[in-house]
Amino acid sequence: MGHSPPRTNAKGLAAMMRTLSLVAGALIAIAACKSSSNEVVVYTSVDQVFSEPVFRAFERESGVRVRAVFDTEETKSTGVLNRLIAEADRPQADVFWSGDPVRPFLLIKRNLVEPYISPNASGLAEGLRAADGTWTGFAARARVLLVNKNKVGKEDLPKSIRDLANPRWKGQTTIANPLFGTTTMHVAALFAAWGDDATKHFMTDLKANDVRIASSNGEVKRLVVAGEVAFGLTDIDDANEAIKDGAPVEVVYPDQDGLGTLVMPTTVVLMRGGPHTANGKKLVDHLLSADVERQMAESAAHMPLRADVPTPATVRRVGDIRAMKTDYAKVADEIERIQPWLRAWSGL
Amino acid sequence: MVGSLIRALRRREQPIVLAIAGAAIVVLAILPIALVLVGVDLGGLSALASVRTWTLLGRTLAIALAVVLVTLAIGVPLGVLLGRTDVPLRRVLWLVHAFPMFLPPFLPALGWFHLFGSQGLIGSSGTAGVLFGDLGFVLVLGVTFAPIVTSLTALGVMGVDASLEESARIVARPWRVSSRILVPAAAPAVALSAIVVFALALSEIGVAMFLRVDLYSAAVFARLGGVDFAPGEALALALPLVPITLALLAAERRFAARRSFAVLGLRAARDPLPLRRWRVPATLACVAATVISIAPLVALAVRYGGAPGVAEWASDAPWNGLLASAVAATIITMLGLIIGHASARRLPGATLLDSACMLAFVMPAAILGVGVMKLWNSPDTQLVYGTLAIVVIGFVARYVVVGVRVVACAVAQSSVHLEEAAAASGARFGRRLVRIVLPVHARGIAFAWLLALVFCLRDIETVILFYPPGSEPLTVRIFTLEANGPPAVVAGLCLVHVAITAAMITLGALVVRRRR
Numbered sequence: 001m002g003h004s005p006p007r008t009n010a011k012g013l014a015a016m017m018r019t020l021s022l023v024a025g026a027l028i029a030i031a032a033c034k035s036s037s038n039e040v041v042v043y044t045s046v047d048q049v050f051s052e053p054v055f056r057a058f059e060r061e062s063g064v065r066v067r068a069v070f071d072t073e074e075t076k077s078t079g080v081l082n083r084l085i086a087e088a089d090r091p092q093a094d095v096f097w098s099g100d101p102v103r104p105f106l107l108i109k110r111n112l113v114e115p116y117i118s119p120n121a122s123g124l125a126e127g128l129r130a131a132d133g134t135w136t137g138f139a140a141r142a143r144v145l146l147v148n149k150n151k152v153g154k155e156d157l158p159k160s161i162r163d164l165a166n167p168r169w170k171g172q173t174t175i176a177n178p179l180f181g182t183t184t185m186h187v188a189a190l191f192a193a194w195g196d197d198a199t200k201h202f203m204t205d206l207k208a209n210d211v212r213i214a215s216s217n218g219e220v221k222r223l224v225v226a227g228e229v230a231f232g233l234t235d236i237d238d239a240n241e242a243i244k245d246g247a248p249v250e251v252v253y254p255d256q257d258g259l260g261t262l263v264m265p266t267t268v269v270l271m272r273g274g275p276h277t278a279n280g281k282k283l284v285d286h287l288l289s290a291d292v293e294r295q296m297a298e299s300a301a302h303m304p305l306r307a308d309v310p311t312p313a314t315v316r317r318v319g320d321i322r323a324m325k326t327d328y329a330k331v332a333d334e335i336e337r338i339q340p341w342l343r344a345w346s347g348l
Numbered sequence: 349m350v351g352s353l354i355r356a357l358r359r360r361e362q363p364i365v366l367a368i369a370g371a372a373i374v375v376l377a378i379l380p381i382a383l384v385l386v387g388v389d390l391g392g393l394s395a396l397a398s399v400r401t402w403t404l405l406g407r408t409l410a411i412a413l414a415v416v417l418v419t420l421a422i423g424v425p426l427g428v429l430l431g432r433t434d435v436p437l438r439r440v441l442w443l444v445h446a447f448p449m450f451l452p453p454f455l456p457a458l459g460w461f462h463l464f465g466s467q468g469l470i471g472s473s474g475t476a477g478v479l480f481g482d483l484g485f486v487l488v489l490g491v492t493f494a495p496i497v498t499s500l501t502a503l504g505v506m507g508v509d510a511s512l513e514e515s516a517r518i519v520a521r522p523w524r525v526s527s528r529i530l531v532p533a534a535a536p537a538v539a540l541s542a543i544v545v546f547a548l549a550l551s552e553i554g555v556a557m558f559l560r561v562d563l564y565s566a567a568v569f570a571r572l573g574g575v576d577f578a579p580g581e582a583l584a585l586a587l588p589l590v591p592i593t594l595a596l597l598a599a600e601r602r603f604a605a606r607r608s609f610a611v612l613g614l615r616a617a618r619d620p621l622p623l624r625r626w627r628v629p630a631t632l633a634c635v636a637a638t639v640i641s642i643a644p645l646v647a648l649a650v651r652y653g654g655a656p657g658v659a660e661w662a663s664d665a666p667w668n669g670l671l672a673s674a675v676a677a678t679i680i681t682m683l684g685l686i687i688g689h690a691s692a693r694r695l696p697g698a699t700l701l702d703s704a705c706m707l708a709f710v711m712p713a714a715i716l717g718v719g720v721m722k723l724w725n726s727p728d729t730q731l732v733y734g735t736l737a738i739v740v741i742g743f744v745a746r747y748v749v750v751g752v753r754v755v756a757c758a759v760a761q762s763s764v765h766l767e768e769a770a771a772a773s774g775a776r777f778g779r780r781l782v783r784i785v786l787p788v789h790a791r792g793i794a795f796a797w798l799l800a801l802v803f804c805l806r807d808i809e810t811v812i813l814f815y816p817p818g819s820e821p822l823t824v825r826i827f828t829l830e831a832n833g834p835p836a837v838v839a840g841l842c843l844v845h846v847a848i849t850a851a852m853i854t855l856g857a858l859v860v861r862r863r864r
Contacts, residue, residue, distance in 0.1 A: 039818075041818075048829050049829060049833045049834070050832075067819070069815070069818075086721050086813075089725070090726060090727060090733075092725070092817065218832050222465075226467050228476060228477075275734075344400070347400060347404070
């Protein structure tokens, strides 16, 4: 019935295995040869959907290939940070573009950052960059309350993050898991501003008020847009996405008559001992250009820190709001200190 | 002198080859875990004294058990119907129903979200409330993993001794034959499927985070993904999973070892069981189960709706994933051939190697990932660590057990006499392997390669910690884009992954059929 003689079959299979071996070797060799010197490696916790177009533009302008590692939404800001720390003995990244200004301090403390004062930093706000060039802030985000207008009337709009714990909204509010992402920084900033007792009390009140713990700020947006909750605490870029989608939502900059709204510049640092430091500096210069601030304002509602960058009508400037007075270095210390308490609070 | 040494080595060819394969397993899979183990934070052990830790573990075990029960409720009857009865188009229904098990679970979860989220195609706040919670998690994973039970049950009942079944059919109706003969005889396969589902549910992170369900695996991950990066502490927290893993291993050995893959084609053809008046309702049940299986994929297709930009956002990611998976599957198959064959023939050391492979599979992927970083991120290994080669290594470390087990089960089903006769005629191990084991088990080996490929293609959790910059596999790209990327584009990327997986399975099926 057409069966091949075993010997022929065996020869064929032996040949197949040899071929597979060669293919495996060749593919590994191809993979191994893929990297080149005219490239730069960047790790970023800025959303991929916003950061990748910036990298592509840099590639077109400079001819330098960008190899990027992006964070997942759930581990935002800490996934790649941990990778940077884990790779400290042999740094792989040239640049870290952080979605917030605190994580870089965790790298600075570990002596993983190479100070670099970019010529493009001169136009940026003074208080939002380090004088020694270890970190430079630009394109900032605000932490806002995203409100579903179908669930909350104009007259009932929340005004403060304390409204998240207001029994009136029991089970109707949400925040992202404070173990990850910008919510960690926000809680740490509250610890720095209010002190331990008041912040712990507030967090306990949140729990008692059945605040829903979303997996991410993007998830907070989803819950609010879907009307599953009345309002939630999220980042302005997530809120802006909901507005762009035409969702029935309103953005509230909280605590305008008190503590102020937490403002978080995205932050760029040059990594010490990275494999392509010269190209890393080029990328840092590019990120700190007015053009990137404009791009981030248009695509992701980030607030430019340069006065001369035009903004869309929906994007407010830092100077137009009451910003929370924040010592980012102190917040970085708080973040590490409060971790055990936060884990206990989260049940993890 | 040299000649006698070579002759002596040739006489011991098989142990030497096995030792080399074992060394590869140690370097690729065990050493990374050991490196993390060395760094275990003794202070982290205090987490084990917390009631909360054990409560969370208990809750996780209960949820995993609930997932198993759902999969058994769906999969066992469906497996019998599709495997041994005269349900029309049962092979097609089986194939379509089984397909989602080859995908990363968060893809179907995303599809269910597009269906039953509050703004889903047929969603409301009520359905969303169910979806985002324990019940939703159990149902989503239950439906996603049910095809594992279905397939193994079907393969199990197809492998039941024909004489047993035919004797029973003389005196009993099909229902009784199924419940009293087929299912009990296929119990090892069903047990294996339950064990696999339990292990997968226990280690699931992506779906749990997406559906906001607290699981023990998330607690371990929090030590790696949170601010206080503490891999040693994560490992300490993972210690309670070790006895659970060992229990699963013992259960697998007790109920399923060597009998689990009756899969590989030594079954005798026979007539299907006639369902008679139950044929129509049974067919409807099979169709319904199949529709439910692929409903989330249909929802993804609807959500995609031909949106532009998928190719741009996909970038090189599909190629990266496919390339790394194909190379890894090839290496896994080669190692599987040596270790799996040794395991089936009960050679000394083979069981230990088999267990080592299984340990790397069931160990939380994040711990293996941290170990891989520690081991390979050194100045001398940058050509590996900075390229796709590190993804290949991660895949091989995690999924080598797939190749080992499939080959072991295939070889165990055949008589050792051919190999013994060849050995008596002077054929050394290499020759026997190439001239006898390979041709006789070509289908099983091809199946091992295909299964390893699919496991690698669906992986996220292993490589997300160390994928090379700019060379992420498609699953990782979908995961990093999922929360904030355009939903239609993300759905489109999911469909690209579905298409690649479907193409590979079809190609593999054609190869396997040709080798019949």
